[in-house]
Amino acid sequence: MKRENRTLRVKLLIAACVMFGFGFALIPFYKTICEVAGLNNLLRADKGVSNSQIDTSRMVMVQFDANTRNLAWRFKPLQASVNVHPGQMVRVDYEVENTLDRAVTGQAIPSYTPMVAERHVQKLECFCFRQQTFAAHEKRVMPVVFTVDSDLPTEVPVFTLSYTFFEVAGTQK
Amino acid sequence: MSAVTPDAVHGHDHGHDGHDHDHHMPTGWRRWMTATNHKDIGTLYLFFSFIMFLTGGVLALTIRAELFQPGLQIVRPEFFNQLTTMHGLIMVFGAIMPAFVGFANWMIPLMIGAPDMAFARMNNWSFWLLPPAALLLVSSFFVPGGASAAGWTLYAPLSLQMGMGMDMTIFAVHIMGASSIMGAINIVVTILNMRAPGMTLMKMPMFAWTWLITAYLLIAVMPVLAGAVTMLLTDRHFGTSFFNAAGGGDPVLYQHVFWFFGHPEVYIMILPAFGIVSQIVPAFARKPLFGYASMVYATASIAILSFVVWAHHMFTTGMPAVTQIAFMYMTMLIAVPTGVKVFNWIATMWRGSMTFETPMLFAVGFIFVFTMGGFTGLMLAIAPADIQYQDTYFVVAHFHYVLVAGSLFALFAGTYYWIPKWTGHMYDEKLGKRHFWLSMISFNVTFFPMHFLGLAGMPRRIPDYNPFFTDFNQLATVGAFGFGLSQVFFFYIVLKCIKGGPKAADKPWDGAEGLEWTVPSPAPFHTFEVPPVFEAPAGHGH
Numbered sequence A: 001m002k003r004e005n006r007t008l009r010v011k012l013l014i015a016a017c018v019m020f021g022f023g024f025a026l027i028p029f030y031k032t033i034c035e036v037a038g039l040n041n042l043l044r045a046d047k048g049v050s051n052s053q054i055d056t057s058r059m060v061m062v063q064f065d066a067n068t069r070n071l072a073w074r075f076k077p078l079q080a081s082v083n084v085h086p087g088q089m090v091r092v093d094y095e096v097e098n099t100l101d102r103a104v105t106g107q108a109i110p111s112y113t114p115m116v117a118e119r120h121v122q123k124l125e126c127f128c129f130r131q132q133t134f135a136a137h138e139k140r141v142m143p144v145v146f147t148v149d150s151d152l153p154t155e156v157p158v159f160t161l162s163y164t165f166f167e168v169a170g171t172q173k
Numbered sequence B: 001m002s003a004v005t006p007d008a009v010h011g012h013d014h015g016h017d018g019h020d021h022d023h024h025m026p027t028g029w030r031r032w033m034t035a036t037n038h039k040d041i042g043t044l045y046l047f048f049s050f051i052m053f054l055t056g057g058v059l060a061l062t063i064r065a066e067l068f069q070p071g072l073q074i075v076r077p078e079f080f081n082q083l084t085t086m087h088g089l090i091m092v093f094g095a096i097m098p099a100f101v102g103f104a105n106w107m108i109p110l111m112i113g114a115p116d117m118a119f120a121r122m123n124n125w126s127f128w129l130l131p132p133a134a135l136l137l138v139s140s141f142f143v144p145g146g147a148s149a150a151g152w153t154l155y156a157p158l159s160l161q162m163g164m165g166m167d168m169t170i171f172a173v174h175i176m177g178a179s180s181i182m183g184a185i186n187i188v189v190t191i192l193n194m195r196a197p198g199m200t201l202m203k204m205p206m207f208a209w210t211w212l213i214t215a216y217l218l219i220a221v222m223p224v225l226a227g228a229v230t231m232l233l234t235d236r237h238f239g240t241s242f243f244n245a246a247g248g249g250d251p252v253l254y255q256h257v258f259w260f261f262g263h264p265e266v267y268i269m270i271l272p273a274f275g276i277v278s279q280i281v282p283a284f285a286r287k288p289l290f291g292y293a294s295m296v297y298a299t300a301s302i303a304i305l306s307f308v309v310w311a312h313h314m315f316t317t318g319m320p321a322v323t324q325i326a327f328m329y330m331t332m333l334i335a336v337p338t339g340v341k342v343f344n345w346i347a348t349m350w351r352g353s354m355t356f357e358t359p360m361l362f363a364v365g366f367i368f369v370f371t372m373g374g375f376t377g378l379m380l381a382i383a384p385a386d387i388q389y390q391d392t393y394f395v396v397a398h399f400h401y402v403l404v405a406g407s408l409f410a411l412f413a414g415t416y417y418w419i420p421k422w423t424g425h426m427y428d429e430k431l432g433k434r435h436f437w438l439s440m441i442s443f444n445v446t447f448f449p450m451h452f453l454g455l456a457g458m459p460r461r462i463p464d465y466n467p468f469f470t471d472f473n474q475l476a477t478v479g480a481f482g483f484g485l486s487q488v489f490f491f492y493i494v495l496k497c498i499k500g501g502p503k504a505a506d507k508p509w510d511g512a513e514g515l516e517w518t519v520p521s522p523a524p525f526h527t528f529e530v531p532p533v534f535e536a537p538a539g540h541g542h
């Protein structure tokens, strides 16, 4: 009896440990699913312009917003907004300056308001596609190049593309 | 009727007088610190959970006091968020879960004819891990930055940003998780290996069945929660980026991992309640449980399905439509085995000779009100509709119907049902009934209006609201204070019953079945040292 109880306890403990590992295994698993399903690719270039037809019948206003979180960088777009035709290629420059006395690696995360706009923006080039390392007091101008799909719903005449720069944890020396 | 051969009953009777062990048993506080007896540990769990219940209740009443009027009166918004977070954590991990473990400790050995839990020393550890964890949680209010304010779900990125209160919460969750896993292992081993001869799995009392399945759920998902909060911890302090967007992590991933634990967790809190109700309804309808086997299968299907529905908490995170639809249908599927259970309870009562003592009142109240919570769950499961309900008071109403009127009412029912066995006295029936009606009415006054508030768009976890919502919020606050007072009244009833009262018979309920009623009341310190011989009651099971 005692022995049976102990072996069962060991088995159940092993099951608990396996499930602890399983929790961590969920991370690569979800990442793979997202990749396969093409979800969540904010930080990668889009496949390219699928429909290069320029829709001159309407204008969309894209507003730009730049923030930092717990990071002493100056970060701003050189234009507050643009008016574009869907399908038209747009380039916006952002000025970024590290005001710190040390090198810092940052990552910019985009977000869209309203959220639906995300699916209708094809980004060809962006500083957010990789981590950016800035030397102490370095200043750079970095571009974002994109087009707005012509299938953007007409009830979205204006949308905001916002970036937030975070310091990448674990890279500060 | 469960029959036990006379030999078996008297075989263990030497423990009856409660003195034979005194020479090797410490007294006073040492008795409790070093407790290894399942009854002592059960008592510890029950008192601990009641203290946590009152603590969580004080937080809830502070929330309700703030929400009595629109605008900010009593607390600052940051503190309000700490209150909602700690209320949830304390009620889930401090009150409801330990209370069910307390019931398991007290009753499972008695119900299956085992002398004690399988691992008495580990049992002592499972309990004594809890008070330090509770202390960590409560004292986090007093550290710089205050307690965690990320919600009981500890969602990233909020939980990556807060002060040391968050770290204390993470450690507390680790400790409570370890305690639950040890408790669950003990229960599985006890049930699988230590049943009385003749008690096959399919003749086990329903409470043992539901706890067996719950224990497996705990072993499967508590480690996943431990993993999730460990990842939060390393993201916070060790430069990893599991959920930290800046380093390439994904905060939504945290939600997936959390709810992989979180949905089975809500069933961890309700399955043992189903077990308690399944013991009580037959006893007071004086009929065997209808559809015993289907109850077992329904419980098992609920447990299995609970692993594949987690994303119904995440319909608004931007999942692809196919995924939403899949999770929506899986979630609705759970309503089928849940419905089987409700119908079985009703069929058990059908044409029974029913009486409505307090345990039965709470059990019937449970069936009634829990079912309402099930229906609102179904509404929330409809993905396109949930976009409207998500993060409103409608969700708050839903889970309080299933957790308060569900889990908590079942705990009250079980307390009244078994307290004669625990104390040897009958509780005051008149007061018990009064407690039921006070709880039932004030519960509904508190939470029913929240459905409407939610449908009208009042968001949860916000200390202020549109003056338009004032009336229903005031109603809810009045109800909440009434509910709180009713529970102080409950404590008085329990204390009164411990102190004295009419002597309870060994089997105080004439329709009750099971081995626990074959031992004297109060149950002696040692029971079933010689295993009883169990004969299945007629008409049971098949």
Ligand code: HEM
Residues within 6 Å of the ligand: B153, B266, B267, B269, B270, B312, B313, B331, B332, B334, B335, B338, B373, B374, B375, B376, B377, B378, B380, B381, B382, B386, B389, B390, B391, B395, B398, B399, B402, B403, B406, B407
């Ligand atoms: C028929 C059965 C049930 C269904 C279909 C169901 C469905 C749902 C859904 C879809 C949500 C998410 C709502 C939202 O956030 O928008 C939810 C939330 C919740 N449910 Fe249920 N539920 C059921 C039973 C239960 C039971 C038995 C419990 C616990 C005893 C429970 C506890 C909770 C809790 C605690 C939440 C809120 C979690 C949070 O966001 O803090 N549910 N339920």
Ligand SMILES: [Cu+2]
Residues within 6 Å of the ligand: B262, B263, B266, B309, B310, B312, B313
């Ligand atoms: Cu759920």
